[in-house]
Amino acid sequence: MTTRLREGASVHEHGVRIIGLVEKLVGLNMVMPHELSTDILLLSLSSSFDGFVVNFNMNKIEATLEELVNMLVNYEATIKKEKTVLLLGSSSGTKKGAQNKGKKRSAPAVKNKPNKKPYKKPAQGPKRQNKSEQVCFHCNKPGHWRRNCTEYLAQKRSGHGDDKKQET
Structure with missing residues (x-):
């Protein structure tokens, strides 16, 4: 019950380990409902899987432990894709390579933004006098x-x- 998935560890390996532990308990003649074994697996996940757990519970999805592990592996892949996109999106945008060799670097140019007044909704009809x-x-x-x-x-x-x- 105290086994937890470490951040960055493979959810597939963790899921197989939990399934093995549940099967050992069943082998010791312990009666364990399917919902309990599912909850044990879901509660052992790290905080990065909180969105999956909420979605799984809200939609009342029925799945075997093996199917649940496969869903978690797919979710883990989407999390990694999102993190990769975020890392690519945060690039600085400076040019590197042969173009900048021998050139002095200066402070980036400051772009002047035109003074924009916030949009004001026009009054509804003329003011009463x-x-x-x-x-x-x-x-x-x-x-x-x-x-x-x-x-x-x-x-x-x-x-x-x-x-x-x-x-x-």
Whole structure:
């Protein structure tokens, strides 16, 4: 029960070892449910297999110990691929080799970023003003808008009102 997989060790070898220990216990006439032997294997894994264990338990996957070890080997291969990609992605990007021989090295150029103002969501419609702050575009008197202006409405009714001021 205290056997643990060391970080970086082969999960296949560890799985075969756990299966051997479980078979020894069964050979000693110990009654062990399949779920218990599966849990013993899963609990003996290192922390890098936590994602696999959570997925295995959440999906309630049924598998023999041999099938479980094969799944763990596949998972281990994907972990190693991901780590390799991360290592490749972290390269410095400096040129090495014959191109740089004999050249003096200088500090890397600092790229100036243009000043970007953060995006501000436009206001939803015009801000409401107090009636005292509202100015009519027709008569330039405060307290109302042109659509409510008595002078503008009277001109419009008489037929002399123009919707837009036309000055030439």
